Amino acid sequence: MPVGQLRELQSERLKVVAKRNYDNVLFYKKKFDELGLKPEDIRGIEDIKKLPFTNKTDLRDNYPYGLFAVPMSDVVRIHASSGTTGKQTVVGYTRNDLNVWGEVMGRTLGAGGVTKDDIGHISYGYGLFTGGLGGHIGSETIGCATIPASVGNTKRQITIMQDFKPTFVLCTPSYALTLAEYIEENNIPVDSLSLKYGFFGAEPWTDAMKREIESKLHLKAFDIYGLSEIIGPGVAYECEAHDGLHIADDHFFIEIIDPDTGEDVEEGQYGEVVFTCLTKEALPLLRYRTHDISKKISAPCHCGRTGTRIAKFAGRTDDMLIIRGVNVFPSQVEAVLLELGGLAPYYQLIVEREGNLDQLTVLVELTPETFHGSKIKDLQRLQRTIADAIKSMLGLAVKVELVDPKVIQRSEGKAVRVVDKRDKAFRAN
Ligand code: DLL
Numbered sequence: 001m002p003v004g005q006l007r008e009l010q011s012e013r014l015k016v017v018a019k020r021n022y023d024n025v026l027f028y029k030k031k032f033d034e035l036g037l038k039p040e041d042i043r044g045i046e047d048i049k050k051l052p053f054t055n056k057t058d059l060r061d062n063y064p065y066g067l068f069a070v071p072m073s074d075v076v077r078i079h080a081s082s083g084t085t086g087k088q089t090v091v092g093y094t095r096n097d098l099n100v101w102g103e104v105m106g107r108t109l110g111a112g113g114v115t116k117d118d119i120g121h122i123s124y125g126y127g128l129f130t131g132g133l134g135g136h137i138g139s140e141t142i143g144c145a146t147i148p149a150s151v152g153n154t155k156r157q158i159t160i161m162q163d164f165k166p167t168f169v170l171c172t173p174s175y176a177l178t179l180a181e182y183i184e185e186n187n188i189p190v191d192s193l194s195l196k197y198g199f200f201g202a203e204p205w206t207d208a209m210k211r212e213i214e215s216k217l218h219l220k221a222f223d224i225y226g227l228s229e230i231i232g233p234g235v236a237y238e239c240e241a242h243d244g245l246h247i248a249d250d251h252f253f254i255e256i257i258d259p260d261t262g263e264d265v266e267e268g269q270y271g272e273v274v275f276t277c278l279t280k281e282a283l284p285l286l287r288y289r290t291h292d293i294s295k296k297i298s299a300p301c302h303c304g305r306t307g308t309r310i311a312k313f314a315g316r317t318d319d320m321l322i323i324r325g326v327n328v329f330p331s332q333v334e335a336v337l338l339e340l341g342g343l344a345p346y347y348q349l350i351v352e353r354e355g356n357l358d359q360l361t362v363l364v365e366l367t368p369e370t371f372h373g374s375k376i377k378d379l380q381r382l383q384r385t386i387a388d389a390i391k392s393m394l395g396l397a398v399k400v401e402l403v404d405p406k407v408i409q410r411s412e413g414k415a416v417r418v419v420d421k422r423d424k425a426f427r428a429n
Contacts, residue, residue, distance in 0.1 A: 001250070003306055010253055011044035013278035018042040018051065020284055024069040027062055028052075028286065048253065048276060053262065053287045056089060059229065064090040070282050080128040081228040082320075082327040082394070088128070091228050092282040098137060100279055104234035104248040105138025111239040111246065111303075112197045112222045114168055116143030121166035121195075123157060123175060124202065124325075126150045130232025131202055131325070135170040138234065144168075151175070154182045161193045168197040172325040173205035173213065173221075177356035180216035195219040201226070201233060203322040204313060204427065223312060229288055230275050236310065239303040245294075246301070247308045251279045254308050255287070256296055259317045270295045272317050273310070291318045315427065319418065321351060323358045326396045330417040333362060336389045342370045342382070346408040351420045351427075358422065361399040362390065368405045 001009070019039035021028035031052040032038070041050060059067060060083050068075065076095050080088035093101065114120070120139035124131025132150055139146040147166055149157055157179065161169070169176070176198055183190060195217055200210075201224035210221045225245055226233035235252050236245035247254050256271040257264055265271035273292045277284040294310040301309055321328045330349055337343050344365040352359050364386060366379075374382070379402055387400045409416065420427050 001306060006250060006307065007045055009250055010278060013250075014045050014048060014253065014276065015039070015042050017276070017278055017280070017284045018286070020069050020281070021286060025067055027058065027067055045253065048255070048287070051276070051286045053274070053289055054285050055289050056083065056229070056291075059083070059089045060087050063087050065092065067285070068092050068282055069284055070094055075282050077133075078128075079130045079133070079228055079232065081130070082329060082332065089229060091130075093231075094281040097231070097280055097282050100251055101134060101231050101234055102137045102141035104231065104251055105134055106141035107138075107248060108222075108224050108234050108237035109138050109142055109144075109168070109197075109199060111237050112168070112199060112220065113240060114139075114142055114144065114197060118142075118144045118167040118196070119165060119194075120144045120146045121149055121157075121161060121164070121169045122147065123149050123151060123169060123171035123179075124233075129325075130226070130228045131170070131172075134226070134232035134234060135199070139170075154178060158182060158186075158188060158193075161195065162188075165194045167194055168199065169195055169217075169219070170199045170224075172202050173200040173209055174203065174324060174356050174358065176200055176213045176217065176221070177209070180213060181356060184216070190216070190218045193217070197222065199224045199237075202325045204315070206423075207312075225313065227290060227292075229283070229285055230277060230290075231280065235275065239301065239305060241302040243301060244297045244309045244311050246305050247310065249307045252276070253278055254296075254310070256294065256310075259289075259291075265295075268295060268298060270311075270314055291316045291320065293317060321349070321360075321418065321420070321427075323351065323360045323396055326394060328360070328394055328396065332393060333390060334417075336393050337364060337386070340386060340389060342367060343386075344405060344408075346410075348408055348416065349418045351418065351422055353422045359399065360396065361401060362386070363401050363403050363408060365403050365408045366405055371405050 022032050022039045074094050075092040077093040080090045083089045122135040124135050126132030198219045198221045213221050222238040224233050224237050226235040236247045253276040255274040259272040273290045273294050275288050276286050293314045297309045344367050346365040348363040350361040383400050390398050
């Protein structure tokens, strides 16, 4: 679409979505009123700067459905992702939102070359996480035979790949390496699989990792990006030129701002990515601050797409970690520890990369009373209880190490809660 026409479309859509929020979401009505803003003041996409920002905390404060712009009877799907504390961030979709999701995820796969003659193997988790069902809806929208394999059980995944002959796979890049490793270790000929393309995302990864996946799995690898609050995967995707990510910006308007001032960065500079949902019905967030860092690429892409293109993500502005595709905020672990009791308010998260997978170890400091008054078997039980509580909060298996009182270094300024020993490229921040 010529850029001028795209701007007109975005303008029309922004007017509608601003009014939808003002009329239906008390949170936005209050924000508009505070700013002295009426929906009619939004006459085109250039007026987007008049709108308030939305933060993850706003979703938490309005948990679970307070930011929905439609009655629950119009919602047909719920997903959720990690919040900064115990509460999940809950997102909803109308029937039409699911159509949009199918469209943008279909585009994502189509940009890699997928057609209805392909067979899709979806190895993202099916559940509240948007990866599985997001990949699924895109694959089905194109018309591909779609295998909802979900995560885990690598042996079974490979058997399915050998027998059902999928031609493309969706999973986290780290899991793609696990698949490759399994094949190597078990002397399985790669060409007994029929994979042509792989669509990897949900966590940061490097070009070096991409080359490794491509050479070991004999496929073309594409980076895909998205977040639950906006729709899930399908927000941005790579094309066959493999030179940055294209934004589906007829549906999601992107701004790149200086996280401190909230103003646009200079053209081509890195900053925080902010999205406005232009067509969503159930949860049409305005100027949502993702905390993800990227920059716009102004040169046209060889593929001919005219929309906004951005560079591979360069990190985050906050303390969110991504461990094996699961978003983890240190504050969530803190909430679990404080709830359990008997523990000092000092802890540290150690993140390492073992082989191809991230491993999280939680160091927890005992209070002097617990330390002196407990038998080894009590401490072992405590260790298991902590690990189980964290697993049930995050859905992630972690190692827990109990340490003596006063072992965790006290800081004079900001506490060092996270020691990330991974290569910079694998870190989210
Ligand atoms: O991770 C949605 C998704 C599923 C994207 C499958 C791609 C593939 P959330 O769980 O809400 O949603 O996590 C969103 O993950 O803000 C980024 O920090 C990070 N992220 C997602 N894709 C990429 C990527 C899904 N390609 C958060 N590169 C986002 C770097 C990514 N980080």
